[in-house]
Amino acid sequence: MSRKFIVGGNWKCNPATVREANTLLKEWKKALPNVDKSKVDVVICPPALWMSSLNESIEALGMSTCAQNVGKNDAGAFTGEWTASNLQDINISWTLIGHSERRTKYGESDADVAEKVAKCQDAGLNVILCIGETLEEREGGKTDEVNKRQLGAVIPKVKDWDKIVIAYEPVWAIGTGKVATPDQAEETQAAIRAYLKEAAGAAVADKVRIQYGGSVTRDNCAELITKPNIDGFLVGGASLKPTFMDIVSAVG
Numbered sequence: 001m002s003r004k005f006i007v008g009g010n011w012k013c014n015p016a017t018v019r020e021a022n023t024l025l026k027e028w029k030k031a032l033p034n035v036d037k038s039k040v041d042v043v044i045c046p047p048a049l050w051m052s053s054l055n056e057s058i059e060a061l062g063m064s065t066c067a068q069n070v071g072k073n074d075a076g077a078f079t080g081e082w083t084a085s086n087l088q089d090i091n092i093s094w095t096l097i098g099h100s101e102r103r104t105k106y107g108e109s110d111a112d113v114a115e116k117v118a119k120c121q122d123a124g125l126n127v128i129l130c131i132g133e134t135l136e137e138r139e140g141g142k143t144d145e146v147n148k149r150q151l152g153a154v155i156p157k158v159k160d161w162d163k164i165v166i167a168y169e170p171v172w173a174i175g176t177g178k179v180a181t182p183d184q185a186e187e188t189q190a191a192i193r194a195y196l197k198e199a200a201g202a203a204v205a206d207k208v209r210i211q212y213g214g215s216v217t218r219d220n221c222a223e224l225i226t227k228p229n230i231d232g233f234l235v236g237g238a239s240l241k242p243t244f245m246d247i248v249s250a251v252g
């Protein structure tokens with residue numbers, strides 16, 4: 001089966017102002033003629049406060065807006081949180097879940113991630129599920145074990161695999177400038193797909209898109225995307241630049 005590529009831009013808490021964000025979107029618009037939208041989906045994750053105000057401009061580029069996180073509960077006394085249904089209500093149909101910064105800086109466990117995925121499935125939300133090992137885990141030969149554990153926690157919660165994209169993001173590659181080699185990424189993502197086949201069946205393994213994330217730039221993306229198990233990218237730092245569109249057009 002051929003899978004449509006998908007590129008995500010995770011802005012984290014950047015840029016400093018919504019005006020700068022709008023300027024960036026205007027820059028991207030100039031590069032749109034280079035992108036074949038039939039080949040690539042693009043989802044952009046702005047800071048939560050701006051999701052609503054930027055959604056129209058992002059959609060006008062043929063892209064989707066994606067939250068960077070979502071709460072694991074329904075509506076109630078959860079100060080500072082938002083629910084999967086809240087996102088649907090403001091026409092945001094994507095969210096990241098389990099980004100390594102959420103796991104390491106905010107203590108999100110595999111069980112938390114699984115609960116969030118369950119809420120998104122109930123609300124019909126698309127999820128980019130982030131998984132990946134630390135440097136210590138890679139050096140200890142535990143890469144596949146960690147990915148299986150993180151993904152395995154979520155599998156029982158998934159009823160609709162069309163709404164799940166996996167982002168393999170080795171923690172040691174995120175924001176470090178130390179990108180995985182195409183062979184390293186391919187080997188790990190092939191193992192993730194093999195595990196999906198074992199745990200969720202061949203049809204699921206065949207159709208679920210697996211992004212690579214970690215220091216992707218316009219200079220290293222062309223070789224990575226030639227690998228059969230790399231279905232696109234989740235991009236952090238390089239998604240804050242006009243040249244993000246070079247990455248999108250290299251894929252689509």
Ligand code: PEP
Pocket residue numbers: 010169173174175176177213214215216234235236237238
């Ligand atoms: C990320 O935060 O998901 C990420 C991949 O960041 P960067 O591209 O900056 O490494």
